[in-house]
Amino acid sequence: MRLPGRYDGVARPIVTYGTDPVLHRPCAEVTDFDESLRRLLLDMFASMYAANGVGLAANQIGVDARVFVLDCPDADSHDVVGYVVNPVLTVLEPVGDEPAEELTEEGCLSVPGPYADLPRGFRARVDGVDITGRPLAIEATGMAARCLQHEVDHLDGIVYVDRLPEEERDRLLAQAAGPAGDLPA
Secondary structure (H helix, E strand, C coil): CCCCCCCCCCCCCCCCCCCCHHHHCCCCCCCCCCHHHHHHHHHHHHHHHHCCCCEEEHHHHCCCCCEEEEEEECCCCCEEEEEEEEEEEEECCCCCCCCCEEEEEEEECCEEEEEEEEEEECEEEEEEECCCCCEEEEEEEHHHHHHHHHHHHHHCCCCHHHHCCHHHHHHHHHHCCCHHHHCCC
């Protein structure tokens, strides 16, 4: 679901791993569908694009709200651009000869720099609502499905490095640029 109108948001700083508790706890459901939600989404798109990201959850800019944005290609190289408020994730069964999951390199704006191989479902769907509260769904494959899973993880208080073995997580955090590399996990 694309936002109507121009993307005239303001890029906000990205919260890095270990610097703000909002990144490490489940986010609150959105209950107010007003201009502040629209403004938040515009700022999230601006922040994601300014950081050269493909997805961004609200808590990555310090906001405790269950919403994410994405602009990410799927397995067929079609761009999946949109947002979901109050998303619920379902990892779907493969279709035809698709793999059930993929082991692919993953990174995160909140852990700037390093990447790690992480298994994710190849096909996923999120159901949620738009900025007016109307139901919407996004189904995706490949990298876009990975992005859906990654962003919903954020909204559940999980950063991708939390899914790695402790030793690998600690190594990646030590490599991270900025504050994430300076803090213990």
